[in-house]
Amino acid sequence: MAPGITLKKGRFSQSLRKALEKYYEAIAVGPSYTAVKWQRWIDNANAVPLRATKDGNKLGWIVYNSTESTVEEILRDKESTDEKDLFQMLDALIARETLVAAEILKEDTDRYRWMVKYGFRPTRFFTKDDVPVVKMDLSTSILFKRLERHKSPRPYRRKKRVAIERVPESQTYPEIKKSLENLIRKLGGLKRFVKPGQTVVIKPNIVSDHGLKDGVWQGGIVTDTRVVKALVEILLPVAGRVIIAEGSSINRSETSEMFAHYGYDRQLVDLDPQKVSLVDLNTDEQIEKSVPGGKRMLSRKIPLTLEKADVIISVPVLKIHFAAIVSLAIKHLQGAVPPLEKYMSHFFGLWQNLVNIHHLVKPKLTIIDGLVGQENFGPISGTPKKMDLLIGGMNPVAVDAVAMRIMGIDPATSPPVLLASLQGMGPIEPHLIEVVGPQIQDVMSRFQQPEIDLTGGRDITIHGENACPGCRGYLHFVLTKLRRPDPKDTTRLLIDRPFEKKVNIFLGPTHDHGINPEEQNIFMGICQLHNAHQGTHLPGCPPHAEVIVNGLFGLFPDVEKPKYANESEEKKLGEMLHHILAMP
Ligand code: SF4
Structure with missing residues (x-):
């Protein structure tokens, strides 16, 4: 976690305002953007300026919206190209707030880059104060990794x-x-x-x-x-x-x-x-x-x-x-x-x-x-x-x-x-x-846990080493539906059907495999949202089995999808998913 970093509630001071204006000068959104943002904070009792110090020295600011668990701003006192202190400020924040989100300007590509590197993923695009904004959600998998060995922030008075x-x-x-x-x-x-x-x-x-x-x-x-x-x-x-x-x-x-x-x-x-x-x-x-x-x-x-x-x-x-x-x-x-x-x-x-x-x-x-x-x-x-x-x-x-x-x-x-x-x-x-x-x-009597098999097929490779049990379990569940004879050639399994372009399925926040745009790439869950534009994305965290079935069986258009429900229920499912996916 963040040794020596403390976050203390501060106030909307002139030094914070100067730091805000200086930061956005470089992005060229115009002075009205910072003025509107500043006034919105002043008017909102839930926007809290947190002063970050490291070993007693001023490090920067986080403006945190506690009702939405959202970082509305993160600024450093001194300009630097090193992300380390930004990461440490966020580490200190998640140590007390756990899962947080952030709102950043769509144009702020540098902030987007380092936030993705930290573990945030772009989950929504919208307009705020008349400028395009991206909502970044912290991957739950990354949260767990970053909070490993961290104690619950709230002590319990009684057992x-x-x-x-x-x-x-x-x-x-x-x-x-x-x-x-x-x-x-x-x-x-x-x-x-x-x-x-x-x-x-x-x-x-x-x-x-x-x-x-x-x-x-x-x-x-x-x-x-x-x-x-x-x-x-x-x-x-x-x-x-x-x-x-x-x-x-x-x-x-x-x-x-x-x-x-x-x-x-x-x-x-x-x-x-x-x-x-x-x-x-x-x-x-x-x-x-x-x-x-x-x-x-x-x-x-x-x-x-x-x-x-x-x-x-x-x-x-x-x-x-x-x-x-x-x-x-x-x-x-x-x-x-x-x-x-x-x-x-x-x-x-x-x-x-x-x-x-x-x-x-x-x-x-x-x-x-x-x-x-x-x-x-x-x-x-x-x-x-x-x-x-x-x-x-x-x-x-x-x-x-x-x-x-x-x-x-x-x-x-x-x-x-x-x-x-x-x-x-x-x-x-x-x-x-x-x-x-x-x-x-x-x-006590030990329960057998299911063996999760994420081995792919002849031309299907799965990259999921760092995924949490959610995506791993649901993908395993759907892959079992592909481990049956291929109707085109019953001597092999469906999962081993040859493809002209190799198929990669990515899950979890990070993986060692580079993304080849010449291949068919499927990205699972919020953890892989930052790569969605490079292939097919399966939304959710974890994506529902139905979403994964639709995604994977899209590779086999001649094969009937497995059914879990009677037709009217399945239709309802489809409509509900459509409704969700059409949400802003
Ligand atoms: S997207 Fe998948 S791997 Fe990532 S936190 Fe959600 S369930 Fe876990």
């Missing part, structure tokens, strides 16, 4: 409590209910979470229909209905209303079908039809809410049912996710937003947007269903792993950290969990978490 409860191997319904009662007791008892008459929303995971095939339960894919039923029974004597709410993944099935598929109507609503109801979060009325800090997105649309709830209880499953490493408390709330928001999460940056959703939808309690977990290629196509556990707590980051250690996985390897912890949402460090119940080492 976060996470409880573990063993469930008897026989997993009968009375045993599950008893274990759930024990778990809640270890966390302070139901009274701590629910007051008489309150509306409680339970958010289970019923992402798809794969959890029940031909009437046979497949553990580890969706929340076990018995856990939800036991929770409803525990809540009913206290709560005024119990709503079970979910927004199943749009490219699989409608949520109401999932409720029926898993028998929620018969097994759960029938417990007390006056008090228990089901809500499809995909079609619920929505309310737009500002995102604190405005990282990646300034606002999100949230289902009204969640906004109005007195208490939200999140009930994810103990499982692996091929791109996020795990799908536990933090990842679970992706299912709490409507379909277009799900897609926008991917488009603007899934890891940050998962954290953002947790700022707006705040479960009071998380209970991880670990009766049966899922290892290998989760969250849908992995293998069940019987664990006989329930894990719960109030802080979703601490809950995920404990659950991941039980799975034998370092919590810092999951991008959304790491980002949430760096942004002060909760600790992943063991000394900041109080574990109640059996200790982690007594229940």
Whole structure:
């Protein structure tokens, strides 16, 4: 990080104004540009001038917009061609603010050059103060590299409590209910979470229909209905209303079908039809809410049912996710937003947007269903792993950290969990978490993680050494669709089809391979946006599987694309993507 650099809130002084005017003289935008910019800062209480010093010596200024997490200006006291001090100022900024963006003039090609070198990528072009501006977003992959070994900027006053409860191997319904009662007791008892008459929303995971095939339960894919039923029974004597709410993944099935598929109507609503109801979060009325800090997105649309709830209880499953490493408390709330928001999460940056959703939808309690977990290629196509556990707590980051250690996985390897912890949402460090119940080492059982195969084909080369698990996982997922016989010549795989021009797929922020404009180049994700003009770009962070499928199958126009959904759902997907991509 930035040794000896300090950033202190300063004021809009004459020396800052002089530095601003001097800088823009060289870009020849005219004095009115700096005058307008200056006045905008004076009028905006959220624009903060930060004085950077190094070992007590003045180094420069950053003007930082805290509601949008955006660097509006960065200036040095002394002119220099060396970027080192600019990098150090940014290092000091991200050490306290983590993921930031910047706005620069389109004409400012030198600033663009060094910002790309630092790790920013051009995500939007627009006009501000009548001049063309580029929004530069810091690559999340670069952020993680730069913050390696960095401690969370916010200290925690108290340890976060996470409880573990063993469930008897026989997993009968009375045993599950008893274990759930024990778990809640270890966390302070139901009274701590629910007051008489309150509306409680339970958010289970019923992402798809794969959890029940031909009437046979497949553990580890969706929340076990018995856990939800036991929770409803525990809540009913206290709560005024119990709503079970979910927004199943749009490219699989409608949520109401999932409720029926898993028998929620018969097994759960029938417990007390006056008090228990089901809500499809995909079609619920929505309310737009500002995102604190405005990282990646300034606002999100949230289902009204969640906004109005007195208490939200999140009930994810103990499982692996091929791109996020795990799908536990933090990842679970992706299912709490409507379909277009799900897609926008991917488009603007899934890891940050998962954290953002947790700022707006705040479960009071998380209970991880670990009766049966899922290892290998989760969250849908992995293998069940019987664990006989329930894990719960109030802080979703601490809950995920404990659950991941039980799975034998370092919590810092999951991008959304790491980002949430760096942004002060909760600790992943063991000394900041109080574990109640059996200790982690007594229940730990290593989960197999999926083997990500990014080998290309005869004429397809993949350059992804420095990509985060997001792009790697999603690309692997789509590449498996190319590892099948080529209909043009069944003696070879589709991925090995010869091409006149070689194909390169670039992912991650940096790579050692030079870009040959004579070849076919595909660039994945926000990390590769700076190269988009040199080939085909697949937008997103990580790009959604559908975007990658469209991009890669474009190389094989004679081959039918794989389908994940029925036709009407696929059409909806296409329209939603079109809507997102057409956004300014
Ligand atoms: S674009 Fe891909 S590699 Fe880069 S941070 Fe996003 S998911 Fe990771």
